[in-house]
Amino acid sequence: MSENVFQPKIVAFLCNWCSYAGADLAGTSRTQYPPNVRIIRVPCSGRVDPLFALKAFQDGADGVMVLGCHPGDCHYQQGNYFAQRRYALMHRLLEFTGVESERLFVDWISASEGKKFAQVVTDFTERVRALGPVPIKRQTPALQEVSA
Amino acid sequence: MNQDKPRIGVYVCMCGSNIAGTVDVPAVVEASKKLKNVVLVRYNKYTCAGPGQTGIKEDIKAHNLNRVVISACSPRMHERTWRTMLAEAGMNPYLLEVANLREQCSWAHPAGDMTTQKAIDLVAAAVERVSWHNPLFPRRVPVTKSALIVGAGIAGIQAALDIAKAGVPVYLVEREPSIGGHMAQLDKTFPTLDCSACILSPKMVDVGSHPNITLLSYSEIEKVEGFIGNFTVTVRRKARFVDETVCTSCDDCTAVCPVQVPAEFDLGLAERKAIYRPFAQAVPSAFRIDKRGPAPCKNTCPAGIHVQGYVALIGEGRFKEAYDLICEQMPFPGVCGRVCHHPCEAACRRGDKDQPVAIEFLKRFAADWVTAHPEATAPPPATAKPVERPLQGHRVAVVGAGPAGLTVARDVAQMGADCDVYESLPVAGGMMAVGIPRYRLPADALQREIETIISTPGVNLLLNTPVQLEGESKSGPSLASLQRDCNAVFIGVGAHQGMHMGVPGEDLKGVLHGAEYLRQLNLAQLGVKGLKTPNVGSHVVVIGGGNVAIDSAMTAKRLGADKVTVLYRRTRAEMPANDWEIEEAEEEAIEFHFLASPIEFRGKKGKLAAIHAQRMELGEPDESGRRRPVPIEGDTFELDADTVIVAIGQRLGQSLGEVEQSRRSWIETDPVTLQTSRPGVFAGGDAVSGPASVVEAGGAAHRAVESIRRYLLGEELAEGRSAEPADISDIDYYDPESWALTARQEMPRREVEARCGFNEVSLGFTEEQAIAEARRCLSCGICSECLACSNVCGAGAINHDAQDELIDIDVGAIIVASGFDPWDPTPMLEYGYGVYPEVYTGLEIERLSNASGPTSGEIVMRSGEKPKRVAILHCIGSRDEHYQPYCSRICCMYSLKLAHLIEEKTHAEVFNFYMDMRSFGKGYEEFYERVQREGVVFVRGRAAQVSPDGDRLIVRAEDTDLGRPVNLPVDMVILATAAVPSKGSAELAQKLHVTRDATGFFLEAHPKLRPVDSNTDGIFVAGACQAPRDIPDTVAHAGAAASQALGLLSQEFVEVVPTVAEVRTLHCVGCGLCVEVCPFSAPSLVESRGRMVAEINEALCKGCGLCVAGCRGKAISLRGFNDTQILTQLEALLQLSPATCA
Ligand code: FES
DSSP states (O other), X not given: OOTTSOOOOEEEEEETTTHHHHHHHHHHTTOOOOTTEEEEEEXXXXXXXXXXXXXXXXXXXXXXXXXXXXXXXXXXXXHHHHHHHHHXXXXXXXXXXXXXXXXXXXXXXXXXXXXXXXXXXXXXXXXXXXXXXXXXXXXXXXXXXXXX | OOSSOOOEEEEEEOTTTTTTXXXXXXXXXXXXXXXXXXXXXXXXXXXXXXXXXXXXXXXXXHTTOOEEEEEESOHHXXXXXXXXXXXXXXXXXXXXXXXXXXXXXXXXXXXXXXXXXXXXXXXXXXXXXXXXXOOOOOEEEEOOOOEEEEOOSHHHHHHHHHHHHTTOOEEEEOSSSSSOGGGGGOSEETTTTEEHHHHHHHHHHHHHHOTTEEEEOSEEEEEEEEETTEEEEEEEEOOOSBOTTTOOOOOHHHHHOOOEEXXXXXXXXXXXXXXXXXXXXXXXXXXXXXXXSSOHHHHHOTTOOOHHHHHHHHHTTOHHHHHHHHHXXXXXXXXXXXXOOOHHHHHOTHHHHSOOOOHHHHHHHHXXXXXXXXXXXXXXXXXXXXXXXXXXXXXXXEEOXXXXXXXXXXXXXXXXXEEEEEOSSSSSSTHHHHTSOTTTSOHHHHHHHHHHHHTSTTEEEETTOOOBXXXXXXXXOBHHHHHHHSSEEEEOOOOOEEOOOOOTTTTSBTEEEHHHHHHHHHHHHTTOTTOOOOOOOSEEEEEOSSHHHHHHHHHHHHTTOSEEEEEESSOGGGOOSOHHHHXXXXXXXXXXXXXXXXXXXXXXXXXXXXXXXXEEEEEEEOTTSSEEEEEEEEEEXXXXXXXXXXXXXXXXXXXXXXXXXXXXXXXXXXXTTOBOSSTTEEEOSHHHHSSOOHHHHHHHHHHHHHHHHHHHHTOXXXXXXXXXXXXXXXXXXXXXXXXXXXXXXXXXXXXXXXXXXTOOSBOOOOHHHHHHHHTTOOOTTXXXXXXXXXXXXXXXXXXXXXXXXXXXXXXXXXXXXXXXXXXXXXXXXGGOTTTSTTEEEHHHHHHHHSTTSTTTTOOOOTTSOOOSEEEXXXXXXXXXXXXXXXXXXXXXXXXXXXXXXXXXXXXXXXXXXXXXXXXXXXXXXHHHHHHHHTTOEEEESOEEEEEEETTEEEEEEEETTTTEEEEEEESEEEEXXXXXXXXXXXXXXXXXXXXXXXXXXXXXXXXTTBTTBOSSTTEEEOGGGTSOOOHHHHHHHHHHHHHHHHHHHTOSEEEEOOOOEEEOGGGOOOOOHHHHHOTTOOEEEEEETTEEEEEEOTTTOOXXXXXXXXXXXXXXXXXXXXHHHHHHHHHHHHHSOHHHHO
């Protein structure tokens, strides 16, 4: 990998039941994706407090992914619906704080979608790479304020 | 927070070369040593192996470790192992964190710095996170010692028997009416060729009789709640309409059922009745009625006549039974079959295809047929149900012997009551007798039906006996006296008074009113003494646009008038008369004068001479939606007339004293019960609704009879009843695949020239016409509710009103054995399935080959002839990225079996078109060789197309061994279709919260090591619902699932994860958001020190964290996944960045 290529830092929140298992399956099948992503296991996408995403950007993440079960498949019935609604609002808040809303990505990965997981991570990494470092490293007072 | 300062041991696993081959393990170890609170870092070749674990346990003791980080494979793999290990070392098992270095790092990325850096980050984050861990204590909950199995094919049957044998109660839920699944449909089984039914039936019988198995057939899972060891499953027991415990399987019912539909069990290659048993060896052996719901015709019929039922019976030539069935709801089939406005025909779904079934005429046909065949009119067969006479000892008075009154009288008398019917006229029948002209309804047709009613024991008809409705009467009965002498009263006096126009000259001689005119005419024609037919002269003008106006006009013509004109104030489009009546009038040269209304009747010497009329035009619509006629100022004209008949409506024309009446004098009743303002007095028919039809009067009578019954027995009148017909919008009515555009039978009618006097105009269907017409019925509800089965069922097992039932079952374990379905190859147009009749699926051939199948085991073409050459095409819909990417595993072998059977039974040449032959099991390869020896031809190459060629079919393929194209003419093509998850798997998976794989089969927890566990603890998968498999593998898999379930059920307690939510009461503002979002109702608001705060019921909490993320005051946290733990992990992950090491 060339010295000059920007390597974004990406944090992914994965629900234990579908997406985390999907990520495991990607590994088990040796499907490759960029190592930039760091995975945090949560019980359900509904556990992911929007604050986590803000905090991640504040700590220097260049992209944040929230991945859950497909609609209707949530192990807890409705967690992913709430996640979806929360993150619809979050995208707007992000723009307000000066972080491009594309840096936050929500999607559904089932336990059998190892390939899809790798694909989604690869695509997202490339998109974030194109965006460059998160502006907080430059200046985003609003973000500091919101997550304070 | 744990009091002690964290002392963390970090173990980095090399996992052989699985991790070490990609990640620089020593670098990870070195980096980890620098981390805060880390006391010790070691690496192992295989941490999970015995020595690895022993080493850690020793370290814990020797180094006084109080936290452990294991950096190895996915926690989904070994987290449990490590927890047990910690417990064995005396530590709380939750003071552990696993860093996923294998599945999510070494296996997914190339060797190199970035991957190693990621591993370092993951370990650092785990170390940070574990520092914040607290000891957690799982709850122990008792295990419910029973299991539930979903699906009773061979997998479900095997698992049920295995569990039952161990002494554990099993609930076996099957959505079909019988257990057995697809195995019951097969003929022989490969490779041993033993008969499928012979090996399956004994097991089915065992299931049916095993004391530990509760079989819930024809039932579906509605809802699943709870967790491992403690599930509550709600099962919908779908209405079978036959009581399983009573049915003796005698099969008498199918003989009398008139409805035939394609049999699912035979894949539509044979027919079955609406009441049926899928196959002879079915368990339970009870029959079932396939009933989609009340057919639209019946539901629309005001009287609720079993329309589809009598139509079906007529279609079978069972006319007397049809007549009896009509009579149950409608004692006037002959009348109703002539004069009904038949709303049923507007609702008839056949009308959407071509024309509605001629329901009304069929009813008349049944009545006429019975009249013409007195020898066949034996009383209906005695029903199995005992005749109930609950109203014995009660006396009911009916005022008015019209259709409503007479129906009430018959019905209450049949229930045992004595019923006096008071009629003021010298004839019974009400409007049927005195309102409808005889050319529409001949006197004898009516008279017969009235006589049947009044001959019902208990009915006592009193003609010429008016009842005074208001006050007391000195000379005869009054409403008050009837109320005193009887237990209930029904008023059905009709609307017999013609309305007046209120224009000058209305009292002239020669001005008649429709109702009175028709009454006089009819009474005279019925031979009532002292009454003459009216003399109408030669110019008659009828005023009005309803049916009475048309009837008045047409009778006037028959009475000798030369010229009859109907004067109507709007246009033809607004006429309320039935269309067909208007057409008849036009045929008979009745003239119509629209947009005119009389303003004066002018006479000479007290006798009418002319009508002075006003011309009108249409203005704005009125409240009825019709455009209101408005006079055109000054535009009047005169019309000569000898007689004018005013037919602009009727009224009740009587006052009822204390009984409330509407402004327009109709009797006010409760719309549901038809009770008037006086308790015990009910009313119905025209006197309540205004002028309506016979069938509506019948409907009102049924409503009133039910109220009278309840009233007399002291029951609640309205409970469970509604004034509206049932909502049928959700019913999935039957749509036969085969139906042909067929015109409705024409009613034979008397020629216009021959319509002299009062001869009936419509002549009625012939038998052939009636049968042909009845067979146009689409059988929308499937069961026609002809009730023939109820009548013959000696055991009394049939209940046509049965309802679905929901039951809750508590179990400790669930096994999913929902099986597979053969894939429907219709989308692969190149093979012409469903287009060319001689293209079959494998399962269809199984049915043909089966001795109990539609051809009694003959493999023949639809023509009945044996095929001379047959092609079997393998891999249809399997191994094909457009359809199913996977190999369906069973098709090669069943194709070989079918090839053998066809060869044996028909001596046809059999060609197999295959891609690869997969004969992998015990004895399979040998079977393949045997079939080859038998002369079956194998062509390597996927068939590309099937096309017709005269009587035969051409299979096109490439023989890849020889490298040349093949065009093979054959008689029969068999598609070896893929196996796909059974219909409804997706919904079932959602209800159970278990996962399916990309192809839709249920996902096992581990493909090799946990093949029967699902992702949800306590739920297991068995058989072909997990992946396509043959019978031996299915039985083995099911046995494995049973033993796993038994393993769980043999424990006294299960541990429930302690990672549940908790509330910091001090921070809680009592907003209740948690209560709203929780899908499991775990949080609730309780009072604490004078304010409301949230409280979590740990037994209900599943630990999803939805409330935690939603809590505004951050008062709720999730044990094991609290904000601090996640945020510190996050921070640690981001501290060292990939950029720094790039
Ligand atoms: S458990 Fe996966 S989104 Fe809820």
